[in-house]
Amino acid sequence: MKYTVLKNVRVGIALVFLLLISLFFLDFRLEVPEELINTTLYLQFAPSLMKFLTTLSLASAGFFIVMILTALFGRVYCSAICPLGILQDVFIRLSNLFKKKKKRWNRFSRPYNILRYAILGLTALVLIFGSTLLLTLLDPYSNFGRIFTYLFKPVVVGINNAAAGLLNNLNLYFLYRIDLYPVSAGLLAIPGVTLVVVFAMSVTRGRLFCNTVCPVGALLGIMSRYSLFRIRIEPSECTRCSLCEKACKAECIDYKAGFIDYSRCVACFNCINSCREGAVKFDLVRPVKTPVAAEAKPAMAVDGSKRKFITGSMAWLLGMAGAGLAQDIPRPTKKSTVPEPRNHPVCPPGSSGFTVFNKTCTACSLCVSVCPTGVLQPSFLEYGLAGLLQPRMDYHAGFCNFECTRCTEICPNGALLPLKLEEKKLTQLGIAHFIKENCIVHTEKTDCGACSEHCPTKAVHMVPYEGTLVIPEVNDTICIGCGACEYACPTVPYKAIFVDGNPLHLKADPPAEEEKAKIELEDDFPF
């Protein structure tokens, strides 16, 4: 078998995953079918693991398949399936275009084992204690999703809008404008910093992020040490030319020592193709006696600055973990400047409420991307720190479409579970509260009723007020908390009707069955 074919296969699979997953997050026309999304994301490690933990169903065992793959072939996941890993390869490839040949070479480096396993351990520990905060910040798939949703999608939409503007003037309407609801700069900073860090690490040190920061990489690295198939340098064919080490973006080949750190090898197979002698193989590990040199670990000098870096990072992580654990219950956002007395944020349908949702979501923001109305927006501290970046219903940005269940159908984490449309129409996310003192009908003594107009169940209905005026009233039992009333309410700056979230979603009553409507006319033409 020619080993060089492996890299081509890897690149082919990686491109398919990268293009598809990018498309899911950039699809502003919402034309990608849910089935394609679910099939493609099935293998994403952290989401699949979260979904498995929530549903305990084998239908969400994609992570298990990844583990088997790793046990067989090493970290092929990191090179061919993980979108953030593949994105780094794109960065590396592009940056190489601007680098002189020698600058493109990689050099073997020592692993930051304490740091990477500490991050893995802490992430797991925080997860066990019921917070996804660290996983949210570190999971490569979720980071990829946020980078695309909040940074790349606006650029693509901007290009679309420019093109739509030109075409619409020419009377062509197959492109149309998209207005994205602006995300606050503070929230944009998180994917922004991630992108800068990942970019900088990848163009200077290859897959350093994957081998130091990424908890998925660390976990799979433990398994890939012992995988059945591994990269091997055949000593009898090796000329010690160093090309394999230079080609290794994981910095895990020490050609002088004939040593390969399998925990860091991401199975990209670049080394195989770099070798002019064909001495680099990828084959079944045989119990042969390896030369002494290959077993010897390279000498490691103590590096003070690295130690500091590690301890500093540990302290930061501990701090974040502590904060995550302490913030289990969302803080109410009661401030004197906010007259709507909101007690709880509103959590998306299919989540069964934030007490559950906050422990499963890793804020990949796919639901934010696929929501047709834009009502799903990333939270800052509305859920507390534990729910940082997780989507919430923002009824200033939009309201939940009565006939839509799209977000529940595509969540790879199982943080949102599929709801049948009929179930969703009775799922009470929260309850609308009317503040008469803010209402136009009360303050201006004119008709308004925008809230009741938009209400799909007529939980918000109009009752007689002064004179011929009518004023809203809420029927709690049939309100589903979709936010149409709050969105439509025209009062500024504070709304006269708002939805307060249910910590656990409840079941609303269906609207009462009414008799068939009639219009009594004495003859055919009432005039």
Next chain:
Amino acid sequence: MKRREFVRKSIGAGVTAGALAGFGSLGRLIAGPLPQESEWDVVAVRGGEPGIMFDRGIQSMGGMRAFVKRGQTVVIKPNIGWDVIPEKAANTNPNLVGHIVKRCLEAGAGEVYVLDHTCDDWGKCYRSSGIEKAARDAGAKVVPAHSESYFQTVTIPGGKSLKSTKEHETILKADVFINVPALKHHSSTHMSCCMKNLMGNVWDRGYWHRNNLHQCIADFATYRKPHLNVVDAYNVLKRNGPRGVSLQDVVNMKAMVLSANIVAADAAAARFFGSEPSDILYIRHAHEMGLGNMNLEELNINRITV
């Protein structure tokens, strides 16, 4: 349907041709009825499918060519406000919209546009209502109206509460504007029809709600005067409007009102709805502002039963 229309048209044309000596009946068939100033203030039709009622109604108003001249650009403004199926009658009947598009193109319209600034997500509204497909199939361009960038500021000199607003640019560029509302219940204005439907022409509806809704509706009618109003009262949402809750809210009235005057059209529609025009505040405002006559007894009404 097509054959029926053909037969009816042929008969109508034949009768006219008989009256006009010197014209061959073949010539009449090609030319269609001559456009003329309608003698009716309001035409009310009952008892047929929307397309048939429209044809009968428009015929008595001088035919489509009385409103649409060759090469003109037409905007048809149905109600597409809600993401609901046609049977729920919260939007204009899609068959009617498609039918009017067809008639406009037959009359020689250069381009026919259909649009509405929806309340629910626009893509879903356009699809679920069936209007996007019906209008496209009939040859219209269905235009988006979900982004402020499609709207341009206009002033309303005759307005009391509404002095300026932003209206859709396609309407501003059009030669002919045809208003095709659905007659239905409305939780805040009691009834929604012609004048209320024009809220879908503009961007910031919240301003209207904040600043005396009824007056703003009447104010906008001082500025935007449709060349033709076609009230779809085939299925009427009698309660829980403007969106509707269940199919039980819908009455199958099989009625239609056509008028070049928006106040008269709304007044006649109000009676079909079972209300007095003067009880609907925006109709009363518009009447008092001299935009039209809501006293149906003083109007010339053609009543057609299909």
